[in-house]
Amino acid sequence: MLLTGLALGAVLGFVMQRGRFCVTGMIRDIFTQKTWRGFNALLIVIAVHAVGLAVLSSAGIIDAQADTFAPLAVVIGGVIFGMGIILAGGCASGTWYRSGEGLVGSWIALFMYGVSAAAMKSGVLTGFSDAMKSWSFEATSVQASLGISVWWLAIPFAALVAGLTAYFLKQEKARPQMAQLAPKKQGLAHLLAEKPWHFYSTALIVGLLGVIAWPLSAATGRDSGLGITTPTSDTLRFLVSGDSERLNWGTLLVLGLLAGSFVAAKVSGEFRVRVPDATQSVRSVFGGLMMGVGASLAGGCTVGNGMVQTSLFGYQGWVALAFIAVGVWLGAKLWLKPAEFAVAGSEPELDDADPHGSSKVTVDFSRAPQGILDGGSGVLTAQRPVVTVDSSSSDATLASGLRVIEPGRYALDTLGAVCPFPLIEAKDAMKHLDSGEELVIDFDxxxxxDAIPRWAAVDGHEVTNFEATGDAGWTISVKKG
Structure with missing residues (x-):
């Protein structure tokens, strides 16, 4: 029965990779994109979970109980975890499936996540963890406090989410259609491994897999469903100590998630080993450490708390999710900053130092770029002074990753940048272009x-070209509307 964990994890990894399903982005977009569309996908998972677990519990198939609520640990842990996933570039499950895509930065974050989680659960930080959790409430869930059936919560919540989903789908239908890559495959292969999966259909599948996980896990003596933090810790401890007790259903679940995402990335042409720059490597280290500490304190990650404990209407789950959001907000404020482009208008200005009046453009690059590479050289620029470049040159570099291709057409190189930096940089660069000018964005x-063509459609820009440039490489040309 242990192998059911591997099988379900593989399906989950495939689905998450194809659906770009990461709770970090769902919460982050509330603050950075001012949209709740992605967060509604998480609500769909919770609603499906809530109804499914209520059915299984009512039938006596499982005994799903909310965890004990330790408020201090949950609040502090949630904030630490939320900030950590911003640094790492993905939540717990997102870090696993992005590792399957070949992102070395995610490998680093994943290892540090396992190290710090193991230290919190059975290592040098156990005392700290126990002390933080020493204050706890007897009440664990809303229905237990009110003395009502969970159905009184599950049905209204599911109805509310259904209404929100209909609203967002109607809103999406009313907007211009976003550009998509030209299909290279046909039939089922196109649907599974090429056509973008809708966020909401992906959420529905993830929710159903979460429900199925409970009886499969319970059959092996593990009375729980989906979980990432403890299995990640157990995986590392098994590899280090060889302790066979650490090779359990949860361990196989996360290993299956990695395998499934790898298969999905390979068949869709989205796998390529991508080595991060020094800055992102450091961020991955600290982000992974914060994820393990935060999730262990809070009693779970965006899966264990954000999907499972919330569906049980446990206080721990909802409070943790709220403070993970606070951590994401803080992390976004601190670290998700674009490079500053101050490009002269469409008519080149004369540089004061040039009395002969040669055609030049002055660029103010007064702040260090955050997460993009300098002109594709692979070196992250720490600081850039005011520079002057000849605008007549088709290869004139205006700023880190931004070049003049020809008058009115610019190239932005974000290769090597983790999400959401390609979108952040594109939006910021577009502010300095005039209507009708074009930005060519290279990204991997x-x-x-999904994020860049969706932004272009919502903001009224025209996508003139969108194509793959190889495995896990794309270029998109956006004309400012």
Whole structure:
């Protein structure tokens, strides 16, 4: 029965990779994109979970109980975890499936996540963890406090989410259609491994898999469903100590998630080993450490708390999710900053230092870029002074990753940048272009294949070209509307 964990994890990894399903982005977009569309996908998972677990519990198939609520640990842990996933570039499950896409930065974050989680659960930080959790409430869930059946919560919540989903789908239908890559495959292969999966259909599948996980896990003596933090810790401890008790259903679940995402990335042409720059490597280290500490304190990650405990209407789950959001907001404020482009208008200005009046453009690059590479050289620029470049040159570099291709046409190189930096940089660069001018964006972040064309459609820009440039590489040309 242990192998059911591997099988379900593989399906989950495939689905999450194809659906670009990451809770970090869902919460982050509330603050950075001012949209709740992605967060509604998480609500769909919770609603499906809630109804499914209520059915299984009512039938006596499982005994699903909310965890004990330790408020201090949950609040502090949630904030730490939320900030950590911003640094790492993905939530717990997102880090696993992006590792399957070949992102070395995710490998680093995943290892540090396992190290810090193991230290919190059975290592040098156990005392700290126990002390933080020493204050707890007897009440664990809303229905237990009110003395009512969980159905009184599950049905209204599911109805509310259904209404929100209908609203967002109607809103999406009313907007201009976003550009998509030209199909290279036909039939089922196109649907499974090429056509973008809708966020909401992906959420529905993830929710159903979460429900199925409970009886499969319970059959092996593990009275729980989906979980990432403890299995990640157990995986590392098994590899280090060889302790066979650590090789359990949960361990096989996360290993299956990695395998499934790898298969999905390979068949869709989205796998390529991508080595991060020094800055992102450091961020991955600290992000992974914060994820393990935060999730262990809070009693779970965006899966264990954000999907499972919330569906049980446990206080721990909803409070943790709220403070994970606070951590994401803080992390976004601190670290998700674009490079500053101050490009002269369409008519080149004369540089004061040039008395002969040669055609030049002055560029103010007064702040260090955050997460993009310098002109594709692979070196992250720490600081850039005011520079002057000849605008007549088709290869004139205006700023980190931004070049003049020809008058009115610019290239933005974000290769190597983790999401959401390609979108952040594109939006910021577009502010300095005039209407009708074009921005050509090169990127290799899989999530940006949805994020960038969606932004272009919503903001009224025209996509003039969108194509793959090889495995896990894309270029998109956006004309400012």
């Amino acid at each position: 972040c899989t999530q940006a294949t």
